[in-house]
Amino acid sequence: MSLDGFVAGTNISPQLPMGENGMRLHDWIFARKTDADGRIIEELMKGCGAVIIGRHTYDVAIDGGWGGASPFPVPAIIISTTVPEKQVDGFRFIKGVADAVKMAKEIAAEKNIWVMGGANIAQQFIHAGLIDEMQINLAPILLGKGVKLFGDNCPFTDLEGIEIIETPAAVHIKYKVKRLNDT
């Protein structure tokens, strides 16, 4: 996320999956990746038993960023009202957040479920009170326009910072979501 709240730029397409200037949000994964940045991703993957992703993100990434195959070592569940004609190993398609969570829990068992995004899916999970932890990778840019992670109408949510790791291209903050404390 940029400091001004964007997780992608404008004009997203398979050719420009992060939108205009959006790759700067991922400098910590690519252009300016350090060992510490790499460990963030390794830890995330290691603890994870299933991934949940929105259909729009899938469509933008599958043939571009993901090169036609799943980049995830565990099953990825795509929330979608339709199933694409071309099936790709590692992905399952299901309608709606509730069924996706049910399937993910069965697959992940005691491991974490990673809600990867995009923003629309993340917001649905936040509004439904389904998020236990948030990993925010805060990129040192103001992007100015694009796709907001939180939108403008999140429910009031009390968080607790439980881990912070600073690298040249991001401040990585892991938050625990504390429920129903809206004093």
Add this chain to the structure above:
Amino acid sequence: MSLDGFVAGTNISPQLPMGENGMRLHDWIFARKTDADGRIIEELMKGCGAVIIGRHTYDVAIDGGWGGASPFPVPAIIISTTVPEKQVDGFRFIKGVADAVKMAKEIAAEKNIWVMGGANIAQQFIHAGLIDEMQINLAPILLGKGVKLFGDNCPFTDLEGIEIIETPAAVHIKYKVKRLNDT
């Protein structure tokens, strides 16, 4: 700033200067202040030769939060098209950003000029390219609604994190603004 970008809640008034739930943004200054939080403010004040503030912030704070007197050890310049009838020591009123900056530079000499806010003034300074450093005190909450620090149309801005201090009620990040790097 809340993690979702707000620096005040809704329904701001002299009785509720930070808006609804907005005091939670300042837990690090009041309810949950630690020595490390205190040092953030001390350092800010120590380096500062003049303060610039918007008129709306002045009107909301002067008789409430500030108890009728300037809380600043240095002159505070209020950007305003009018001058209030009741004068308060320590405040000067001037029209527009350019004249405020000129006055502040004369007063501060080699010391820093602190653009305190509110958000409207901060955005005017960002759009004019007048900010050298940003001190973001990131509160661990999603506020959901209120006044956004950056709005939705900041110019693309490249930042560099130069100091980070973690306390229970905030992640304090000081950014240096790097100009005109919009690759």
